[in-house]
Amino acid sequence: MIDIENILFTKVATALRAEFSTIFVSGDVTAESAPYPRVFFYELSNQIAERHMSSRDINDEQFVDLLYEAQIYSNKTSGKKAETKAIAAIINEVMQEHGFRRIFNQPLENLNNATIARRVLRWVGVASDEGIIYRR
Secondary structure, eight states: OOOOHHHHHHHHHHHHHHHOTTOEEESSOOOTTSOSSEEEEEEEEEEEOGGGOOGGGTTOOOEEEEEEEEEEEEOOSSOHHHHHHHHHHHHHHHHHHTTOEEEEEEEEOOTTOTTSEEEEEEEEEEEETTSOEEOO
């Protein structure tokens, strides 16, 4: 199985921690006790890219369609929306540098606590067994 999640997570986490010294970054959605700002960044889907399969290589995974998601939270008294956007911009830059295309970027209501800003982003890409990311 082609798996680049740890590579991408490390790059995203490193970029975020360089700009936000107190940021919490996790590859798993964790309990509410995590500090703010917080980011959950993970692979949402990894499936064989059928359009790149040949009948000769039916059991040989050469390309996968990938979907990644980031959930961003801020509890700042003032500027929480701006903080989620700044964090989103950093993650997006890392993902675009690696050939991913953003397909979703939206603030979402945080029904559990309206004082906390939440933004969700998603990216798609196709990865080869050589670790190359393609936009199509």
